[in-house]
Amino acid sequence: MVNLLKPPSVPSSRLATVTGLWRQHSLYDRRALKTGIVHFGPGRFFRGHLAYIIHNYLAQKDSQEQRWGICGVSLKSQQTITRLKPQRFLYTLTKHSSCAQNREEAQVIGSIREIVNGRDKCEYVLEKMASSSVHLVTLTITQGGYHLDKNFNLDTANEDIAHDLQNPSIPTTAIGFIVEALRRRRDRSMTPFTTLSCDNLPRNGDILQKAVLAYAELIDPQLAEYIRDNATFPNTVVDRIVPQEQESDSNYPNRLLQVRDRAPIVTEPFWQFVVEDKFTGDRPKWEDTGVTMTSDITPFLYMKSRFLNAVHSFIACLAVRAGIEYMHEAITLPEFNLFTRLLMDDIAAATPVPREMCEQYMEQVLLRLSNEALPDTTERISSETARKVGKYIFPILQDAYSRKVSMKRIILPVAAWLLAVREEASESGQPYHAKDTQSAITAIQEGAVISGILGLENCEQTEVVDNECQQALRDIQTHGLLTTLKNYSEGGLLNETVSA
Ligand SMILES: NC(=O)c1ccc[n+]([C@@H]2O[C@H](COP(=O)([O-])OP(=O)(O)OC[C@H]3O[C@@H](n4cnc5c(N)ncnc54)[C@H](O)[C@@H]3O)[C@@H](O)[C@H]2O)c1
Numbered sequence: 020m021v022n023l024l025k026p027p028s029v030p031s032s033r034l035a036t037v038t039g040l041w042r043q044h045s046l047y048d049r050r051a052l053k054t055g056i057v058h059f060g061p062g063r064f065f066r067g068h069l070a071y072i073i074h075n076y077l078a079q080k081d082s083q084e085q086r087w088g089i090c091g092v093s094l095k096s097q098q099t100i101t102r103l104k105p106q107r108f109l110y111t112l113t114k115h116s117s118c119a120q121n122r123e124e125a126q127v128i129g130s131i132r133e134i135v136n137g138r139d140k141c142e143y144v145l146e147k148m149a150s151s152s153v154h155l156v157t158l159t160i161t162q163g164g165y166h167l168d169k170n171f172n173l174d175t176a177n178e179d180i181a182h183d184l185q186n187p188s189i190p191t192t193a194i195g196f197i198v199e200a201l202r203r204r205r206d207r208s209m210t211p212f213t214t215l216s217c218d219n220l221p222r223n224g225d226i227l228q229k230a231v232l233a234y235a236e237l238i239d240p241q242l243a244e245y246i247r248d249n250a251t252f253p254n255t256v257v258d259r260i261v262p263q264e265q266e267s268d269s270n271y272p273n274r275l276l277q278v279r280d281r282a283p284i285v286t287e288p289f290w291q292f293v294v295e296d297k298f299t300g301d302r303p304k305w306e307d308t309g310v311t312m313t314s315d316i317t318p319f320l321y322m323k324s325r326f327l328n329a330v331h332s333f334i335a336c337l338a339v340r341a342g343i344e345y346m347h348e349a350i351t352l353p354e355f356n357l358f359t360r361l362l363m364d365d366i367a368a369a370t371p372v373p374r375e376m377c378e379q380y381m382e383q384v385l386l387r388l389s390n391e392a393l394p395d396t397t398e399r400i401s402s403e404t405a406r407k408v409g410k411y412i413f414p415i416l417q418d419a420y421s422r423k424v425s426m427k428r429i430i431l432p433v434a435a436w437l438l439a440v441r442e443e444a445s446e447s448g449q450p451y452h453a454k455d456t457q458s459a460i461t462a463i464q465e466g467a468v469i470s471g472i473l474g475l476e477n478c479e480q481t482e483v484v485d486n487e488c489q490q491a492l493r494d495i496q497t498h499g500l501l502t503t504l505k506n507y508s509e510g511g512l513l514n515e516t517v518s519a
C-alpha cells in the first residue's frame with residue numbers, strides 16, 4: 020500500500036500503468052491465484068467493498084489461501100470489462116476522508132482475476148460456477164437484478180425470468196445462472212456453492228433463496244427440493260459509501276501513485292461486512308480480516324438499513340426538493356442537520372434495538388454523511404425512491420405506528436420528494452427528473468394518494484400515513500421547505516449546538 024500525503028506531481032507523460040505499478044509492488048502472486056468466487060454485478064460497490072476485502076485477505080494470507088481470486092460476471096453492461104481488461108482487471112482504490120488525519124490513501128486492488136460478459140460467455144460462466152475450486156457465488160446486481168414484485172417475491176412474469184424458464188441451460192439472469200449451476204453440481208455429486216447476496220435488500224439471503232426456490236420449482240421440483248435441503252444463502256449486511264464516478268476520480272491515482280487508471284474507485288475509509296455464518300463448504304477465514312461472522316444479522320440490519328439507508332433516502336428526498344446536489348452539502352446545513360438528528364431520534368424510538376446501541380452509530384453516520392471529500396450525489400441516493408420507501412421507510416412507519424411514535428418527521432421527506440416528482444422541479448424551479456419506476460412516477464403525477472404510491476393499501480396505518488402526508492405537503496407548500504424543517508424541529512435539541 021502506498022500512502023503519500025504530499026506526493027510530487029508527475030507530468031502525465033511520465034505516469035506509470037497500473038499493471039506496471041503492480042509488477043513493482045505486488046503483494047501476492049496473481050499468477051498463482053485460483054478462482055474461488057464467482058461474482059455477479061462487478062459495479063462500483065463490489066470493487067470498493069468485496070474485491071477490496073478479498074484483496075486485503077490475499078495480501079495477508081499464505082499460499083494456501085491464494086484460492087479466493089474472483090471471476091466477475093457482467094450480465095448488463097460491457098463497460099467495466101472494456102475499461103478494466105487492458106489493465107488486467109487491476110485498478111486503484113482511494114480512501115478519502117475529511118475527518119481522518121490521513122486524508123487520502125491509495126492502493127492497487129488485485130483480487131479480480133477476470134471479468135466476463137455472462138451473455139456472451141454463458142457456458143464458460145456456468146462451468147466456472149460448477150468447478151470444484153469455486154465455493155462462493157456473490158452478487159451486487161441491484162434490486163432490479165432479482166426481478167422481484169413489491170412483496171419481494173420473484174416476478175415470474177418478468178420477461179428475462181420468462182426467457183430463462185423457457186431456456187434454463189442458457190440463462191440470462193443471475194437467478195437463472197445460480198439454478199443451472201447448482202443443477203450441474205448436483206448432477207456431478209459436488210457440494211453446492213454458498214450464494215451470498217451483497218445487495219441492499221432486507222434479509223437479502225432469505226429474499227434470494229425464496230426467488231431461487233420459486234424459479235427452480237417451476238423448472239424441476241426435485242431440483243428445488245435439493246436446493247432447499249443442501250444449498251445456503253446467508254444473509255449479509257454490507258456497508259461502504261461508494262459514490263458514482265466523478266470526473267476528478269482519476270486525479271487521485273495520478274497524484275498519489277503516479278499511475279494512470281481507466282477505472283479508479285474512490286470511497287470512504289469505513290467499511291462493514293456482516294455475514295451470517297452458514298456456509299455449505301469452504302469459505303475464506305474472513306473473521307481474521309475484520310469481517311463480522313454472526314449467527315444473527317438482525318441488530319446489524321436494523322442499524323444499517325434504518326440509520327444509514329433510510330436516513331440517506333430521507334435526506335436525499337428533502338435535498339432534491341431543496342435543489343441540493345450533494346449529500347454533504349445538505350447534511351451540513353443547520354436546518355437539515357438538526358432535523359436529521361431529530362428524525363434519527365424518532366427512528367431510534369421506533370426501532371426495537373437498545374437506545375445505547377443507536378447513539379454511537381447515529382453520530383458516526385452523521386460524520387460519514389458530512390464527508391465533503393467524498394461527493395455523493397443526491398441523484399444517486401434518490402434514484403428508485405419508490406422502491407426504497409418499501410424497503411427502508413415503510414418498516415419504520417409500521418414500527419412507529421405500533422410503538423406510538425409520531426410519524427410527522429418520518430413522513431415529511433416523503434412529501435418533499437412527492438412534490439419534486441409531481442412538479443418535476445425543486446422548490447426554486449431547478450428541473451428534477453426522478454430516476455424511478457415509470458409506474459410510480461405516473462401515479463405521483465396523477466396525484467395518487469401516498470398510501471397507493473407506497474403500496475400501503477389495506478394496511479392498518481393507511482389513514483394515518485395519508486393524513487400526515489397531506490399535512491406535510493400543505494406545510495411545505497405554505498411555508499417552504501427550510502421553514503418547515505425548522506417548524507418540524509421545534510422543541511427538540513434546541514439548546515444544543517448543531518454541529519456540521
Ligand atoms: N454504492 C454504494 O455505496 C453501495 C453501498 C452498499 C450497497 N450497495 C449495493 O450494491 C449494489 C450495486 O450498487 P453499485 O453502487 O455497485 O451500482 P453500479 O451501478 O455501480 O453497479 C451495479 C452492477 O449491477 C449490474 N446490474 C444492474 N442491473 C442488473 C440486472 N438486472 N441483472 C444483473 N446485473 C445487473 C450492473 O451491470 C453493475 O455491474 C446495489 O444493490 C446497492 O444497493 C451500494
Ligand SMILES: O=P(O)(O)OC[C@@H](O)[C@@H](O)[C@H](O)[C@H](O)CO
Pocket residue numbers: 219257258259260261327328331332399400407
Ligand atoms: O443502495 P441503495 O440504492 O439501496 O441505497 C442508496 C444508498 O443509501 C446506499 O447505496 C448507501 O450508500 C450504502 O448502503 C452505504 O453502504
